[in-house]
Structure formats: C-alpha cells, structure tokens
Amino acid sequence: MKVRALARALLAAAVLSVSCGRAAPLKLGRDLLPLEGSPLVCFRILVRVGSAHDPSGKEGLARLTWSLLAEGGSRSMSVRDIAEKLYPLAADLSLSVDKELSAFSGTVHRDNLERYYAVVKDMLLDPGFREDDFARVKADQLAFLEKTLVGDMDEQLGKEILNLMLYDGHPYGHHEAGTLESVAGLTLDDAKAFYREYFVQGNIVLGLAGGYPREFPDRIAADFARLPQTFTPRLVLPPARAARGLEFAIADKPTPATAISLGFPIALTRADKDFFALWIAQAHFGEHRQSLSLLTQKIREERGRNTGDYAYIEHFVQGRDKFPAPNHGRQQQYFSIWIRPLANADRHFVLRQALRELKKLVEDGLSEERFQLARSYLLRSTKLTAQTLDERLGWQMDAHYYGTDDILAAAEAVLPKLTRADVNKAIRKYLNFANAFVAVVTQDAEAFKSDLAADSPSPIKYANPNMPREVLDEDTAIQAYPLAVTADKVRTAPAAEFFRKAGLPWEQGRTDR
C-alpha cells in the first residue's frame, strides 16, 4: 500500500509538472515523469513536425534534416567524436519520423547523464551541418528507398504503398523518406532552412522520465531557450479520399511470396469516445502478432496459408516486443489489414477470405463470447503495455498529444462498461468492406489483375488430405466470393517505380496532383 501511495504522489507530481505546449506555444513544452529512485533517465524530445511539413517537391526533407541531427556531427564534434563519446554509455539518440510528429529519444544511466546530455545538447542545438555528413545521410536515405524498401522488405513495401494510396494528393501522401527524385534534389541549405524554420521552441516538447536531478528540466529549458520563440500551427488537413469500390495497386517484382496490405481512412483517433469500442473489435479481428486474431485463426491456424494476419484501427509501428511504438500520433487515422507473405498461388483466395471476414465483421459483429474474450484480453494485456520508463513516458506524451487521459489507465475504467452492442455499433459506424485500397506486392501482376477482373474462382490446395469438412465447405464459399473488381480499378507497375517520384506510378508527372 505504501508503494501505491508513493506512486499516487508521483503521478500527481508528474501531472502538475506538465506545462501544456498549447497554452504557451512560443516556449518549449515539457512532459515530465520523475521517478526519484530510478537509475535511468529517458529523453523523448518530441518535435511537432513530420513529413507532412515537407515542402512540395522537397519530399523527405524533414527526415533528412532530423537524420542529420541524429547521425551527423555538431559544430564542435565530428560524427566520430560523438560515436566515441556515446559508445561507452550504451546510450544513443534514436529518431522516429512520422507524418506530423518526430521524436529524438534515448535512455541513459543516471551515472552518465551529464556526459550524455552534453553530447545530445550539442547535436540538437548546435548541429554541424557538414557537407560530408549531409552527403552520407542523403545517400543512406536514397539507398533506403531504392534498395532496401523496394528490394529487401516486401511486407513493408506493401504497407508503404497502401499509405501512398490512402493519402494520394494529401499532405500524408508521400513516404517519410520522400522519393528518389525529391531527395536527389535536396541540398544542405534546404536542411539548414528547414531546421531554422521548424526546430523552434514552440514546436518542441521535452519529455523526461526517471531519476534526473530536480533542476534538470529547467537547465534543459534554459539551453533550448536559444532556439527561436516561434511555433508552427497544427496542420489543417483535407479529408482523405474514400476508396470507390476496391482499388488496387500491384507492385510487380520477381518473388515467390505475395504481400498484401489493405485499408481505408477512418474518422476516429484515440481522442474519440468510440476508440475503446473499436479497440475491442481490433483485438478480436486482428490483434497484432497474437493468436487471438480471428484472421490469424482462419488463415493460418485452420489453413496454414501464412504465419499471421492482423488488423489495426490506427497507424501501427511496432516498438518493444509487440506493442506499438509511441510518438506516432496523427490527426487522421486509417483502418488496415496486414496479410503476411503467402505463396503466390494463394493470393487470390486469401484476399477473398480476408475481405469476406471483414464483411462478416461489419454485418454480424462480434458474438457475445468473442466480445467477452477480446475485452478480457485487453483488460489484462494493457497492464503489460508500458513497462519501461521510456514507454511510459511515450504513452504519457501521446495522451497529451491527443488531449486524452492516460489511455492505458482509462482502459481499465472504460472497457468494463462497454457492451457487445457498443462494439458492434462502432464497427458499423467506422468500418466497411466494399470500399478499400488494396496494395499487393507480387509476381506476374498482370495475371493477378486478370484473375481479379474476371472474378474467377480461386481454389487452393492442401498438403493435408483430411481437411475438416467445415473448412472445405467454407472454402467453397470463399473461392467464389465476389470481389466486384473492375479492370480499371487495378493498376500495376514494377515495384521499382513506386518511390521514384511523388504519387502513384501511374499518376507521376500529373500536374494537378
């Protein structure tokens, strides 16, 4: 009980110490989570700027600029000096860049706090902007787009193509790394200008957690006071376009396996009261990397088609273990299904199966049994979600970004009050099965296009000659499930064409984009 009382006191201290960035947007925001006994100190320096702030034609600039801070030298230290100073501390400065938020983060032992902060302060506040660092970071970003994303990571490629489709012509509509064309044109002066405009006090929230000295946040604030006292207003975003029927983008490359991601925008974020109801639906239908996922049960467990199939009600980036990484908040979210790679021969069947399950979800909702199961799961699994100091800080900062209570704590209060009817109502309100964008990475794209347009039956073969009767019966329905696709809604292009220029390959060069 003493521990609980102490924890409550600490929580109160943490809440009091938050100074809201919106109330004083011209100064550095703070989000503090002090824990006096902790031997660790976590930094999360959140910048309310991401790839959606990239100037037109300079896509990838936010990521390149922030990468130059995290991976380049400062004015007084070369990148080698920095590596040598941070190496013995087993601490570094990580970077995540999303559409509207970017975060520099690191965790250091309290023993090494001064040594660590001295380096990080220089990296962020006095960057070197050296030509050689710029050339290296830019080359890495180009290599990521050209070689890694298109060459080595078919699943990620599918997800990124889905994002291109979801937000075509929208500020979210390009990859954080930009395009080969746009990044090739970026200059060191572009990065300097971007830093000057956006790395300003009002855009930054200092997140600190753990056993730092009491006066430490003030010291950091004093250091950051050298940055301009300006801020960038939150982006006013146009609505994302809804799909009209099923719209396909198929990336063609030689591969034995097909990766599929599909989805559509949803008008819901963590700030909405329906979030928890839809969260239960997500746990039931596609809990990330858990066998609870209905899609995984149907596609993997019953039929052995791939290693797993999942669904998400917001943009998902995996952090520690299988939990979402913090600081990827967005004003607009999307629903998606991730079908892990499967044999090319199974692609049509499994796509039909996933969409048919989605239709059943929307039309029938959850059974009482599955509702109870998914809710029980969430009520207990949320207790495992934020275990490290860094995660707790990240979740706290996300709550403040969305203007909500701590979502994990709120879950304990809200979930028990929800009914199956609440969940099914939310499903009907936000989800649909008829209008979605489908991104596919596969071989012989034209052949798949023909299959889709013809809506031809797609039987599958099993190595097991004794498949259960009910599975085979369901297969009969799945293989003939009509997708109602027309050829004009299926576009194909070589995989390498997707991140060359802004927009989808068939729209590149369009002047009205």
Place this chain on the structure above:
Amino acid sequence: MTGIIARTLVLCLCLGLGLAAPRGGAAGAAGTTTAAPQGGAAGAGGTTTAAPQGGIFPFAVKVETLENGLKVVSLPLSNPNIISYYTIVRSGSRNEIEPGKSGFAHFFEHMMSKGTKQVPRAAYGDFLARLGAGTNSATTDDFTCYSVVFAGRDSLENVVRTEADRFINLAPSEDMLRTEAAVIESEYYAGASDPARRLIETLRDTAFERHPYKHTTLGSLKDIQELPNQYEYSLLYKKRFFAPDNTILLVAGDFDPAQLAAFVRKYYGAWKISNYDLQTPVEPPQEKARRARIAGPAGAPARIAVGFHGPAFSDTAADKAALDLLAELSFASASPLYQKLVNKDRTCRSLTADFPDTRDPSLFVISAVVNNEGDLPTVEAEILKELERVKAEPAPAARLADVKSRRKYALARALETTDGAAATLAFYLNLTGDPGTVNRIFNLRDRVSPRDIQDAARKYFKPSNSATVTLTGEAAKGETP
C-alpha cells in the same frame, strides 16, 4: 496509471542496487557468486540458492531440480503482478543431426501450440486470451524458448498447469502437422527477398561440413517441403528432446517461490525422462580457405561476409570472451574502421561483427553492405588488414575499458523489465544450465587483457580457417563463382 508507476518504481530500485557493482568496480571480483548446480543434475532432487551478490546480474535466483531432471529456476522480482514464464527446451538446429531434417526444431516450435487432449488448440488460445498474455517462441541454433508473460499472480497455478500439460501431453494429429508445414513454407518464402539471409545461409553451408550449424534454423527449402511427411519423426523428436532432462523452466517476477515449487512438483512431476544421448557431429578442422559467390536480386547492394571458425561459448576460458570484445573494438560504430568505411569514405552502408554464444564451436562473422560492387575487394582487404593489426598491436586500455563499460550498461538496460531479466537469464541458462553463468561471463570479460585478445586473434584469424561469401547484383550472375 498508479499500478504502472508502482511496478516500474520497485523494479528500478532493484536495478539501482544492482548497478552499484559496475560503478564501484565490484563486478571485477570474480567468483563471488555462489554457483548453482551445473546442468545434467538429473535425479539430484536438491535445492540450491544462488545469490549473485556483487555481480552485474543483481537478483537472487533459486534453483530446484525435480526427480525427473526438470530444472526450475525462480527469479522473484518485486515488479508488482507481472510474471514471465519461460520454458527453455535445449534443442535447436544443433539437434538436427540426421540428413533431411534441417529446420525441424523450428517446425516443432510451431507444433507446440497445437494443443492436447485436455486443452485442445482452440482452448489453449482462449486461455491465453483470457490471461491477456503476451506469448512468444523462438528457435536458435541451440534451443527453443517459449514464453508466456502475464499480469496476475493469481493466475500462476493455471499457467503452470496449462503449460505443463502442453509440454507433457502435446498430441498434434498428422493433419495438423501437414497444415502447419505449409506455414513454414510460407515463412521461408517471406524472407526470400532478404539478401542477408541468403548470405548467411551460404556462409554456413560453405564453412561447415559436418556440424548441424551448417544450416540455419529455418532449414533448407527441400527439407521444409518434406515436412508434411514427417509425422512419425515428429513423435520421435518429441520423445527425444521434449523431456524434463532437456528442459529448464524459468519463472521471473511477482510470485511466491515456495508456491511455484509446489505447483511445479504437482504438475510436472509425472513428466517422463528421455535419457537420449545426443551425439552432435564434430566439425573437422578446416585446412584451407573457402570461398563462395552468389547473385542477389537486380539492384541489390553488394554484400560480403567473412567467417572464421571460433570457439564455443565458455564462462571460464578467455578465448571466446576475448573475441567478443575484439568484435566490438574493431568493428562497432566507435571503431576506427567503421568510421572510415561507413562514415568517412562511405564505402559501406554497414559493417558488423557477430560472434554468437553457442554451445558448439561457431563462426565469428564480419559482414558489410557495400555501396559499390567494385569496392568488394577493398572492403575485404580492409577487414583482413584490421585483423592483422589486432594481432600485432595491443588494444589501447581506454578503448577496452569503453567496450566493457558499454556491455555493462547495455545489460543494465536489458534488466529494466521483468521480461528483460527473464530473457537475459534464459539465454545463459540455455548455454550452461547454470544461472551463475551470467555473472561469471561478465566477470570473465572484465578480466580480458589486451594480450588475451591478441592471443585469440592469432589463434583463430588464419586464412586456412576462413570462409568468405560475396553477394553481388544480378548483373554479375554470369560470372563464374
């Protein structure tokens, strides 16, 4: 929220105590750990408490061995309500000694979720869902590990009962096996576009002749395609390796060790001993340098991997520990060579050295992703030059101290959560069966001298002991390997 604060607070306080060791240098006081019993103490039936005071792994560990040989390691932590339950089966790729059976350990790991007569597959899934558990399983060269992480000490008996049933009474049908075999095939295809996997597959195949480390844990596609026909072998495999004398149970977190011991005796007591004597083929000494060249997909960056046969893991002999430190000194991000090739000249996109801790002698591998294919010979020459330099010049004391410091602080970070502590300990338990190994290996590394590193480099980094694989883009396909 209060619950979460309390949980981390208490764990962090524990950590604070633990980290007094590296700060004060007490970690260097080797041998202060009370040794837990060595592996293979089947039938001993005794209980020993290991109290690793003064070590970098600061937590007290209790070990009990049941009559049937099942070793049970308790790691009580004060992080409220969270428990990590690990079943470590000491069977991995190294157990795949028969032809045509590569990848079987990994396949069997998949089969372990298929249920029993009492708790069929679907019921097992529902059990985990109600528990809100995070589950994971993984296969390595030497072991497979199954973890159930959950919040709720009141669920401990349920978890012990269900997991015991799963490991003792697993009874998948042949039909289930055939269906799961297809999952493995899709997993193989899913990584088909990953050039790093192809590089390491080829390197192992080139470097090893007889030892099962010749293949990766995923196995060959040919063997994977035979899995649907391996039902009989799967029964044999389970009988041999999924037995108490080949398994270690590790429970970490918020529970009463006496209660755990009672549950374990109750539910695992009837598990039948295997007594299977695995004879892993010994790799004959390599006599001359080996080379292979493979073609990657069009446009893929070039890659190189240089491997040297090295020693097995040891928490007593200095060779392995010395090479671990060498890997960091010569090839980590703070090393002069990394700075030159990756940051200054931008010849490479990455440069790493990896020398896994394994039960049998394994490969020390230096690998690089090279920006221009034409630079492959330069990069290879630079790597070999660095190894020659290490033989000739003792490592500067300050840099060696930096490497040791980094390893300790990195471990301290890993121990921040209950599951981090469990995963760390599970890994070392797999290697020796002895929880005292964690502190022994860190103490041993602390004692490694520049001379030890030179000696190890001279012993292992010989051309005749090496295997080199390069991967180039499709354009080079026509060239003779």
